[in-house]
Amino acid sequence: MWDTGTSEESLHPRTFVAAVVVLLVAVVLQVSVVARLGAPLGRPDLVLVLLAIIALIEGPMLGAVLGFAVGLVADLLSTHVIGQTALVLCLVGYLVGLVMNAAERSIVVPLAAVGAAAALGTLGHAATTSILGDAALTGGQAIVRAIAAGLYALLVTPFLFPLAAAASRRLHGDRRRV
Amino acid sequence: MGRDTRRSRLVIAALLVLAFTLITLDYRTGDSATGVRGVLHSAVGGVENAVTTVTRPVGRTVSSLTHPNRYHDRADRLGEENAALRRQIADGAEIDRLAGDLSDLRLLADKGQYTIVPARVIAVGDVTGMDWTVTINAGRRDGLAVDKVVVNASGLVGTVASVTDSTAVIKLLCDPTSRIGARLETTQLLGAVAGGQGPSSLTFTLYDASYQVKKGDRLVTFGSLDYVAGVPIGEVTKVVDVGGLSRTAEVRPFVSVGTLDMVGVVIGGPPADPGDRVLPPRPAPAPDAAQPPAGQPSAPAQPDGAQQPAGQPQAGQPQAGQPQGGQAQGGAGVPAAAGAG
Numbered sequence: 001m002w003d004t005g006t007s008e009e010s011l012h013p014r015t016f017v018a019a020v021v022v023l024l025v026a027v028v029l030q031v032s033v034v035a036r037l038g039a040p041l042g043r044p045d046l047v048l049v050l051l052a053i054i055a056l057i058e059g060p061m062l063g064a065v066l067g068f069a070v071g072l073v074a075d076l077l078s079t080h081v082i083g084q085t086a087l088v089l090c091l092v093g094y095l096v097g098l099v100m101n102a103a104e105r106s107i108v109v110p111l112a113a114v115g116a117a118a119a120l121g122t123l124g125h126a127a128t129t130s131i132l133g134d135a136a137l138t139g140g141q142a143i144v145r146a147i148a149a150g151l152y153a154l155l156v157t158p159f160l161f162p163l164a165a166a167a168s169r170r171l172h173g174d175r176r177r178v
Numbered sequence: 179m180g181r182d183t184r185r186s187r188l189v190i191a192a193l194l195v196l197a198f199t200l201i202t203l204d205y206r207t208g209d210s211a212t213g214v215r216g217v218l219h220s221a222v223g224g225v226e227n228a229v230t231t232v233t234r235p236v237g238r239t240v241s242s243l244t245h246p247n248r249y250h251d252r253a254d255r256l257g258e259e260n261a262a263l264r265r266q267i268a269d270g271a272e273i274d275r276l277a278g279d280l281s282d283l284r285l286l287a288d289k290g291q292y293t294i295v296p297a298r299v300i301a302v303g304d305v306t307g308m309d310w311t312v313t314i315n316a317g318r319r320d321g322l323a324v325d326k327v328v329v330n331a332s333g334l335v336g337t338v339a340s341v342t343d344s345t346a347v348i349k350l351l352c353d354p355t356s357r358i359g360a361r362l363e364t365t366q367l368l369g370a371v372a373g374g375q376g377p378s379s380l381t382f383t384l385y386d387a388s389y390q391v392k393k394g395d396r397l398v399t400f401g402s403l404d405y406v407a408g409v410p411i412g413e414v415t416k417v418v419d420v421g422g423l424s425r426t427a428e429v430r431p432f433v434s435v436g437t438l439d440m441v442g443v444v445i446g447g448p449p450a451d452p453g454d455r456v457l458p459p460r461p462a463p464a465p466d467a468a469q470p471p472a473g474q475p476s477a478p479a480q481p482d483g484a485q486q487p488a489g490q491p492q493a494g495q496p497q498a499g500q501p502q503g504g505q506a507q508g509g510a511g512v513p514a515a516a517g518a519g
Contacts, residue, residue, distance in 0.1 A: 027222075027305050028222060028225050028226055028229055028301075029229065030305050031226065031301035031302055031303060031304060031305065031313070032226045032229045032230050032233070032300060032301045032302075033229065033230075033233050035301070035302035035303055035307065036299075036302055038436055038437065042307075043307055045305075045307070047305050059186070060186045060190070061185070061186040061189055064186070064189055064190045064193055065189065065193065068193045068196070068197065071197075072200075073218070074304060074305040074306065075200075076214055076215050076218045077215075077218055077219065077222055077304060077305070078304035078305070078306070078309050078311075079304070079309050079311055079339060079340070079347065079349070080304070080306075080308065080309060081201055081204045081205050082200050082201070082203075082204040083197045083198070083199075083200030083201035083203075083204060084197075084201055085304075085305065085306050086193075086196075086197045086200065087194065087197035087198070087201065088306075090190065090193045090194065090197060091190075091194075094186075094190045097186075122306075122307070125306035125307065125308050126308060129306070129308040132201065132205060133354075133355075134353075134354030134355050134374060137308070137376065138375075138376065141376055145307070
């Protein structure tokens with residue numbers, strides 16, 4: 001588990017705990033603050049955006065595990081079937097993590113990846129909800145909301161991505177010194 | 179750096195299997211994790227309540243500080259004082275708004291003689307944004323129970339879906355699984371209002387196929403053991419023909435679910451059906467007009483005008499071919515409403 005230099009393959013406890021805390025805070029902020037803002041068309045999805053950013057920086061493994069854990073908490077806090085948000089977030093975390101190498105080359109890649117993650121994640125939520133229960137939205141509404149979530153994600157990523165990257169460098173740097 | 183290695187594939191496969199197992203278990207058994215959900219809800223409900231309490235004033239402070247103040251550096255003291263005063267004004271406006279909301283809510287409760295517990299919304303929906311629910315800061319300790327009706331100053335909001343000690347989750351009336359027994363204003367005709375059409379549209383299905391629902395008709399709850407009667411639901415905006423019979427209609431709810439803040443949970447109803455008196459009065463009844471809704475240009479299914487004398491409470495009864503049996507409870511309600519109004 002504790003490989004030499006190529007550390008990204010394993011889960012670092014400190015990074016993992018920090019990411020879990022950030023995402024749990026995001027879960028509460030999402031329902032208590034963001035959802036009440038009444039943003040036009042849809043709503044920014046803080047959890048999907050942060051999960052995608054963390055997966056871009058830390059890789060598919062952490063992305064998948066983190067998405068699953070946070071999705072499970074979100075499922076337990078909701079009224080729908082347990083496991084559906086975990087499934088969607090797990091897949092989003094994994095798929096976004098796959099492009100982590102490309103993300104270091106250009107700023108366009110993280111933007112596109114996070115935007116796509118927010119849009120596809122929202123569509124995924126809508127799809128699992130309509131398959132496993134009663135559709136909360138019609139198809140058109142779901143698409144509008146997915147596009148809105150993607151656009152909002154594009155707006156906040158330039159601020160959140162550098163922050164997260166700096167935090168990650170700091171956590172990893174500290175670990176190497178210890 | 180990390181990419182798609184065999185191990186990460188193994189992990190994702192394991193997690194996906196786990197997710198599908200959970201979905202299957204919960205889907206098949208229904209309430210498999212109510213205990214865990216309850217504990218988590220009470221824990222997070224407290225945090226949500228705190229976050230909402232904190233973020234409301236912070237938002238106001240931020241808005242009061244963004245006013246341009248060019249001499250801030252030269253007159254720090256004055257600037258701070260100014261900001262403090264602005265904050266006070268913003269607080270005052272917020273308190274005024276809350277007091278207004280609360281008195282409107284009381285007015286509705288008094289009209290229907292409902293016993294209500296006022297509460298505020300502390301969270302909207304869930305993380306995915308696919309649940310039509312809100313969380314409020316009142317719970318079992320305040321006398322709430324599952325299936326109680328929730329109202330705000332405009333009318334019906336939804337029903338209580340689950341309660342913890344200090345929070346409760348409200349299933350909004352536009353939730354796809356929501357079904358509420360409804361009665362057409364001034365008549366005793368029953369139907370059901372269902373959600374699933376998004377936040378600003380409900381579907382009303384009339385049980386009696388021989389009656390024509392008309393645009394502008396208003397709906398109140400019918401009432402049962404759990405649901406109190408007479409709570410305004412919404413107004414018919416469009417009649418949908420099903421096989422030539424106008425039984426199904428689109429209804430615009432009186433409550434706008436996007437801007438919910440102060441709500442009241444009805445924990446006790448009046449001894450008698452409040453009839454139609456909780457509905458707001460019609461804006462302009464137009465006494466000699468053929469149809470009750472003011473300014474409605476088209477009335478597609480209107481055999482003759484004499485049957486609809488401007489929507490007075492006694493006007494519902496002489497409708498031809500309208501069965502009167504089987505609605506004894508509501509039948510007692512209309513005279514009561516006429517006497518009280």
